[in-house]
Amino acid sequence: MPPANPFYNSLPAFHARLLTARRILALCGAGLSASSGLPTFRGAGGYWRNHEATALATPEAFAADPGLVWLFYAYRRHMALGARPNAGHRALAELARKGRGRGKGQGEVDFLCLSQNVDGLHQRAGHDAERLRLLHGSLFDLKCHRCDWVERGNFDDPLCDSLRAASEDVGLERLLDPKEELAGIPREELPHCPKCKIGLQRPGVVWFGESLDAEMLREVDRWIDEDEVDVVLVIGTSAVVQPAAGYVYEAQGPGTSIVTVNLDAENVEALAELGPRDFAFAGDAAELLPKLLEPVIGRMKEDGTFGAEE
Numbered sequence: 001m002p003p004a005n006p007f008y009n010s011l012p013a014f015h016a017r018l019l020t021a022r023r024i025l026a027l028c029g030a031g032l033s034a035s036s037g038l039p040t041f042r043g044a045g046g047y048w049r050n051h052e053a054t055a056l057a058t059p060e061a062f063a064a065d066p067g068l069v070w071l072f073y074a075y076r077r078h079m080a081l082g083a084r085p086n087a088g089h090r091a092l093a094e095l096a097r098k099g100r101g102r103g104k105g106q107g108e109v110d111f112l113c114l115s116q117n118v119d120g121l122h123q124r125a126g127h128d129a130e131r132l133r134l135l136h137g138s139l140f141d142l143k144c145h146r147c148d149w150v151e152r153g154n155f156d157d158p159l160c161d162s163l164r165a166a167s168e169d170v171g172l173e174r175l176l177d178p179k180e181e182l183a184g185i186p187r188e189e190l191p192h193c194p195k196c197k198i199g200l201q202r203p204g205v206v207w208f209g210e211s212l213d214a215e216m217l218r219e220v221d222r223w224i225d226e227d228e229v230d231v232v233l234v235i236g237t238s239a240v241v242q243p244a245a246g247y248v249y250e251a252q253g254p255g256t257s258i259v260t261v262n263l264d265a266e267n268v269e270a271l272a273e274l275g276p277r278d279f280a281f282a283g284d285a286a287e288l289l290p291k292l293l294e295p296v297i298g299r300m301k302e303d304g305t306f307g308a309e310e
Ligand code: BJW
Pocket: 028, 029, 030, 031, 032, 034, 035, 040, 041, 042, 043, 046, 054, 057, 116, 117, 118, 136, 205, 206, 207, 208, 209, 210, 211, 212, 235, 236, 237, 238, 239, 240, 241, 242, 243, 261, 262, 263, 264, 268, 283, 284, 285, 286
């Protein structure tokens, strides 16, 4: 049953609210990339072989079996490289681009997008890096699990010979089938740190129990504290992982509208209670975002770009 709130799925009411918004924050999660073909973390799609994805995203799992964890990440690098940004990523990128100068009479929109996604699709949609914070890092960054070595933007696929199975489209189903036994990858065959030579390279993502980049968090806090945030878009996320989910409430002031955009909007636990200023839209974020943001970014054209029709 839809929540008893007049703003549930009400596009005209949201458009009116958006046109008065000066500062917009978005918190994005895996559901944004679902229609690009990438699985989410929780629920039915949240398994890789017979492992819960969230159980592989831990330093403990890497310490116990770095080869298994690397195969999981090598597979996700491969899938992400083969995926294309969808209309939701492009609409947010356009909001970042257009928001600043949307017309003298209406004033500027200051937009910041916090994404928990590590798949690179925001960047490939052309989202201005200054308007984007990747809270959980990137699949395409590498770091040493022992020292401070970091490499940004490594798109090698396969990353190395021992991870080739995750990058071969033929036979990929065998890798994914939990009934097929997986040959363990010896530690020596995994990529080592070029700096300390002892540590293993690992994905440049944030695992459970690890801290997010402190400077990035300070920047987000500064942006939130600068002035009231009018609209917080909560897009395709279960909003259960901290500190990311906490930003929704950190940004909430007396006049803020929280706008849930989720396939299962009624069941985003942390957001179950809609306040009188809040909105919820149930559906695919890739379909909804271009329509929701249309008053600022313009109508989506047939070629997937935004703006006034010629
Ligand atoms: C669609 C859709 C469509 C589907 N359209 N929608 C305070 C209280 C309690 C615990 C903690 C706390 N502070 C810290 C913690 C511990 C922990 C935590 O939050 N645990 C909770 C689970 C309870 N947090 C941490 O450990 C963080 N570190 C930290 O805080 O350090 C300091 C500290 C440590 C320890 C104690 C205290 C302080 C780090 C968190 C790192 C999370 N890492 C991961 C993996 C990243 C790398 C990788 O990608 O592999 O991040 S876990 C995973 O969850 C990933 C995601 O970014 C994150 C969020 O998931 P997301 O994106 O919301 O996905 P789903 O699957 O949950 O939801 C998808 C949604 O989309 C669903 O709602 C669908 O309905 C919807 N959907 N299709 C629209 N087409």
